[in-house]
Amino acid sequence: MTRHLIAVHDAAVNQDSGGNVWITGDVNLPAELLESHADGKLVLFVGAGASMGDPSNLPSFRELARQLADAARVPFDEDKALDLFLGSMPANFETHVHARRIVARPDSSFNPTHSALVRLASAPGRPRIVTTNFDDHLTTASTAALLPDVDVWVGPALPLGDDFSGIVHLHGSVLRPPAQLVLTDRDFGRAYLTDAWATRFLQKMFDEFTVLFVGYSHDDPIMRYLALGLPSKTRRYVLTHLPDDDKWNHLGIVPVPYPAVEHDHSALLAALEEWDRRARMGRLDHQTSMSEIVNAGPPLNPVDEDYVRQRLERADGALEFAQFARSVDWLRWAESVESFQRLFTGGADTEASSVLGNWFGQVYVADPALHGAALQTVQRLVGRPLHSVRSLCESSVSD
Known part of the structure; x- marks a missing residue:
């Protein structure tokens, strides 16, 4: 025939x-993301937005800087880069200690977005998650979901970027000494420019994997450092409710839009959960x-x-x-x-x-x-x- x-x-x-695939009525995913995920070649790169929903209720990086300014009793500079602002705090103010205290609040726990992310990451087998968040909610969500034990890495002691699995805390963790948190311009300079341990990890990671950012805005400090030091032809996407911002294109990141009204990001959660359900279908x-x-x-x-x-x-x-x-x-x-x-x-x-x-x-x-x-x-x-x-x-x- x-x-x-x-x-x-x-x-x-x-x-x-190729093209795009409607995973829900609101979210249209690039086929490359679905294919990379199915092939075990996708890294979920998780930012502060993932930890803002109830019952986590943690601040964005900008709000964290604002709270630290209040604690130090200095005016918050809206126009200054966040890492530069935090680096200019009074010398007698323990910026890292106070940041750890804010993030490690005892009434904060993992939320449905954390659960959806760890399940999605583990659906094809070896989970690969990189986060700049200091909280450990991804790990506790993984444990609560009865997923197989995952390795947890905390910068600067990182695995090879082109051969890793587990959860990588790129900028430190509340479970480690506060001085290891990457907060100020000096911290970012060491991580990405002088010691460059974060850059070495990310260069290999971007060379090997497709990367999807979740929970970031274009003005997060890491975005500026990624634009400065990483290959321009890497496969980078971001789930965002602000897809028309020209800065995504400048950063070499393809926006994948989802609708959000005020602080309601339920469309993002629905897409992550449906993607995971599809990936696990027999x-x-x-x-x-x-x-x-x-x-x-x-x-x-x-x-x-x-x-x-x-x-x-x-x-x-x-x-x-x-x-x-x-x-x-x-x-x-x-x-x-x-x-x-x-x-x-x-x-x-x-x-x-x-x-x-x-x-x-x-x-x-x-x-x-x-x-x-x-x-x-x-x-x-x-x-x-x-x-x-x-x-x-x-x-x-x-x-």
């Missing part, structure tokens, strides 16, 4: 197999989802549309689809699917295409009631007059 259809036409219908889960979607029929909502298209790039997904799809509406819909188009365009044959070729031949070409619809599909995809493809389909069935 497949070779007959490929032989009649050597033109190619070019369709990008064969029966996919069969159930495919059955429900196909039985409902096209047109599909964007989330279901992208899910089915993704599954049709795999042989097992194509088999699930072929098991349930029997209507002309689904044949018309399949005409826009790359793995189906390959049957008619001379593109590289795949297992998924072969499955769809058998589905097309057995369900549509071989059925007298659907034979006319099959001829019309061939005409549209091959570009030949209807009478010239009739014998093609007939010979395909007898093959």
